[in-house]
Amino acid sequence: MTLNLEKMSRDELLALRADVDKALKSVETRRKAEARAAVEKAAKEFGFSIDDIYAKGAPKEKNPPKYRHPENPEKTWTGRGRKPGWVTEWLAAGKDIEDLAI
Template sequence: MAIDLEKMSREELESLKKDIDKALASLETRRKAEARAAAEKAAREHGFSLDDIVKAEKKGSKSPPKYRNPEDPRATWTGRGRQPAWIKDALAQGKSLDDFLI
């Protein structure tokens, strides 16, 4: 099926674009469902549910804290992501991250 895009009006092109976007979204949804079904089948073959495996992966993926606020020991930071305010303030005062290592 060949479409001559040069002969189409703007409205026709916009309509075609919307149809393509819908088709791509539908394709992605179908492919994800197929992938999930295959993953569930593989997990069952090994005696697990997919949820068991996913929960186990998430549980172990959290990074342990690397820095602790001496003024509030409950306040910790892994060293990843945005710096907490207490780290920013201390660095602005000339302290080093090493001062807060756990």
């Protein structure tokens, strides 16, 4: 089937473009499904599910706290990043940060 685009009206061309876009989406959806099935099959051959393969890694461990507030043990600081206000106040009072060490 050959189309003579030169003889088609603007409305016919727009309809054709819409049909082509729809067909392309359909092909893409079908190909993605085929790819997913192939990935699932390959993962299964190795004893994994697709979720096992694409699962995010173990959550990163937070840096453990190195310093603890002397009166409120729930307030801690890892020693990284900006100093919390309570640490700044402690140091401004002339006290040693090692007194807060855990």
